[in-house]
Amino acid sequence: MSSAAPESTSAEVLDRAPVSEAPPSHAEHEPYIPASQSPRELTLRAIVLGAVLGVIFAASSVYLALKVGLTVSASIPIAVLSITIFRAFGRATILENNIVQTTGSAGESLAAGIAFTMPAFLLMGYAMEGMKVVAIALLGGLLGVLMMIPLRHGLIVEEHKNLTYPEGTACADVLIVGETGGTNAKTVLGGFGLGFVYKLLGDPAKLFQMNPDYRFSSFRGASFGGELTPEMLGVGYIIGPRTASTMMAGGVLAYLILIPLIAFFGEGLGTPIFPATTLIREMTPNEIRSRYVLYIGAGAVATGGFVSLGRAMPTILKAFKSGIRNFRVGGKASTASVPRTAQDLPFSVVIYGSLGLLGLIWLAPMLDIQLVPAILIMLFGFFFVTVSSRITGEIGSSSNPISGMTVATLLITCLLFLAMGWVGVEHRAAALTTAAIVCVAASNGGTTSQDLKTGFLVGATPRRQQIALLVGVVTSALFIGWTLLFLNKAYTTVVAENYEAPLPPAAITAEMMTAPDGQSYRVGYMADSGGAVPQGKYLVDEGGKIAFVVDPGIGGRAPHVPEKLDAPRPVPVGAVAKGTQLGPDRQEYRVIEVESGGSLEKGRYLVSGEEAVYKLRDVQKLDAPKASLFALIIDGILTRKLPWSLVLIGVMLAVMMELCGVASLPFAVGVYLPLSTSVPIFVGGLVRWLVDRQRRAGKEASAEEEFSPGTLLSSGYIAGGAIAGLVAATVAGFGMERQFDLGSRLGDITSSNLSGIIAFGLIVVALYMVGTKAQDAVGGGGGGAPGGTSPEGAAATK
Structure with a gap:
């Protein structure tokens, strides 16, 4: 047991509201720090460090999710780094280190939900607005934390022997070993430094x-x-x-x-x-x-997701039944004295907080959600937070099939919209927003339950962990939105294109943008996939004729962009013709492919006469496979126009x-x-x-x-x-x-x-x-x- 003497902190002021009644089974487990002790826990330094580490791992998770469509749990690396950092500036308690990993882990879970869903707006021809990204991350994250609160003692305490929460248990082991003197933070830091330097030397x-x-x-x-x-x-x-x-x-x-x-x-x-x-x-x-x-690939991914969801269906139904029972038990309030390790935020916070979130989802202008989809979000949110929390208890948060739950939400929502005749452009955006908030809530709900399991093993105060999670959601949501928009902008390219059909007047906005030819054009968003112009973002002239395609950095399809050579160079013998293409000046050029030889390096070029004028530079794009799948489902159901x-x-x-x-x-x-x-x-x-x-x-x-x-x-x-x-x-x-x-x-x-x-x-x-x-x-x-x-x-x- 820890030898730390009980200490009073400013966070204890937050513990005076009514708390949940301690379940009888709580006494069967003796945590590492007993309820009779109260070492430092929810301190300012723990919250700040957790928020900073959460932002760092959230940014890496966004990049990873956009690149390959998956994320890995950040709890253990954050716990190890916390132990080392605090040890350098004065020893911290095990409960402070637990608050750091609790706050920081919220970032990774939000990153998964946002990066899996939000790029689908780009793929469907909508603008990915910054305030919408932040709002979905914030509302979905808060929903996941709130709905897990009444489930805590049912899933964590009563099911302690049945639901092991493998990653949460491993994180508790790391914290306990760190408390007794062992740590491998130098391994994490060494890997971070080596990976960082290697990547910078390779690119840029x-x-x-x-x-x-x-x-x-x-x-x-x-x-x-x-x-x-x-x-x-x-x-x-x-x-x-x-x-x-x-x-x-x-x-x-x-x-x-x-x-x-x-x-x-x-x-x-x-x-x-x-x-x-x-x-x-x-x-x-x-x-x-x-x-x-x-x-x-998208058809295969969708089928694989359904198979995964089908296999988990017995567990899902069992989890939901258990969740309903635990939710009722969690709602019982008691004014009796309860141990520190059994104190949750009041059930009134869950009720009023959820109603407040419902109102915000419905009334927030950037979301443009009607009452019916808002209610669906709350229902799906509770269902999948419950399911996500229980599945995390069995197989860990990294294995949690969040994308499968999102696909189910999206399918049910789209089918309901189809039955109600809601198949317009605006309804596709509403369907995606619904699924995105549920995806974030389910992802964060599973991570929240895992953090609470870690706290249960080490003897943390649930109320303080829940406050830390709420703080982590707010700080990470702001940074995740910025990271997503920044990555998209950094890899966005503008390519000249010719389309016979003009962009419909309704699709053209008042927004202006300068094109590679130096001229200013109006910006249009084509979200209707039924016309002669594909979905996407375009630059149009005064008559609505398309001049350029703005190919997004996330989910973009233009593999290269013309880059002007310092001076025209002669075409070498043996160059292979590859058709024609418009250059940035909107002039038509021949495309040639050069293997080697002469004054031109290997690659493709735009040629005028017998001289190469532009080189087609390969462009890095972030594939966002999960977002592509969600866009495919929405368009497939509501427009029925795909290469089936x-x-x-x-x-x-x-x-x-x-x-x-x-x-x-x-x-x-x-x-x-x-x-x-x-x-x-x-x-x-x-x-x-x-x-x-x-x-x-x-x-x-x-x-x-x-x-x-x-x-x-x-x-x-x-x-x-x-x-x-x-x-x-x-x-x-x-x-x-x-x-x-x-x-x-x-x-x-x-x-x-x-x-x-x-x-x-x-x-x-x-x-x-x-x-x-x-x-x-x-x-x-x-x-x-x-x-x-x-x-x-x-x-x-x-």
Whole structure:
């Protein structure tokens, strides 16, 4: 037990309201800090540090969710960092460290809900407004915390022996070990520093090739490459070899089977095939993927989500019945004296707070939600917060199938809208807003329950944790919205296009924007997918004729953008013609592809006469696979205008994998994502397999625990690489890429594929060495519950 003497803090003033009655079963568990002691807990420094760490991990989670459609729990890395930071500035109590991880974990859960849903507005042709993003994050996050309060003693206390909350229990173990002197924070910090520096040297400094690729000359359309980043390597290590291999299999199917098949059969076609508007023989492998394979992947992802949800249905129904019972018990108030470790925020806060949130959702002008969808949000919110909390208790928050719950919400909402005749443009936005708030609430509800389990094991005061969670929601919501908008803006491109049909007058706004040709144009948003103009954002002239397409950085489909050469250069012999394209000046140019030779580097160029004028620069886009799926569902139900044949091929692929006994969801995610993303994830999974094999040979744990050295280093890789990605986005957003590009000054060696493979190999070796070293600073049990589980397959299902 802790030897800390009871101390009074200013937070105790908050504890004078009525509290919930302590359940009889509470006495069966003796926490690490008994109820009779009251060490420092809800202090200002704990709240501030938790908010700061929460913002950092929230930003990395947003980047990760947009990149690959998954997130990993941040509770353990935040707990480890808190122990170390406080130890440097004077020792903190275990309950203060618990408040830090509680406050900080709210950021990761909000990031998942927001990044999974909000980019769908862009894909559906709406503006992604900053105030709407913040409002959805804030309202959904608060809803998730409030609705978990009356469920706490039912799910956490009464079900203590049945619901282990594996990640919450592992986090409690870390806090207890840190209290007694052990910590592995240097591993997390080392991983953060190594991942951060590696990513900056690769991009924006470009001292080595982070994206090596190879196109098979005798295998038309086939290509192989890797985005060799530390965050993807860390994700692969955490999700484990099975899921990483399954994702890789999906990528191999897409890039080495489907794309070559489409290229082979489309080689002799003289007309474009819907939904593309250019000839297949003129497309690169990535263009074929964006025009055709993405729809196949989306159909597979949707089917995998339904299968996952169907498997969880018995648990969902059981959880809901239990939740209703626990909600009633949680509503009982008592003025009797109760132990500190059983004090919740008053039930009146839940009731009045929920009613207040209902009113805000209904009346907030930026949401534009009518009363019926607002009521649906509250009903779905309570249902899925209950379900999410119980599932988290069984398999952890990283494995929580939040996207499956969101798909169910979206389907039911869209079908209800369809039955009521609400199929207009504004109703599609309302359906997405409904699902987005529920998604955030469910994600935060599961994380809240996990934090409360950690607190239950270490002897925290639930009321103070709930206050910390509310603070974490508010601070993280503001930053998450800014991060999402910033990333989109940093990678947004403007490309000249010609459409015969003008943009409808109703779609044109008063907003003005300067185009690459130096002229100002009006901005229009095409959200109706039924016309001759696809959904999206456009720049139009006075007559409404489209001049430019504003391709978003999140979910964008333009793989490259013209960049003017310093001076026109002659076209080398052997250049291959690839059709025509408009330049930034809206003049038509021939497109050529150069392998090597002459004054032009390898790549595609826009040519006038016999001179290259522009180089087509490859543009990084964030795929946002979950948001693409949600946009597909809304348009599919409310407009019924999609390339359904491609979608159904994806459905059948997922069904086939299930019949083969392979989990269809990670496979489908692999089909949807670029192969270059799956490659480093697969390498991370392979390293995890080698580490587990070595540990078994050394008669250590048969599988890595949540807080083992390899997992902690991977968490550092993820955070460091993602934050460096934000720095690179900042450089791109301010147009300073040339100033930071050191590689071009050093010659061809930095742009070779070998340079990237060697650099990546170094951090792979470092991960293996750390993963196989003896685990001497963390371990032990906390609160009488099993410590840690392998998160095999966790993140890919979320």
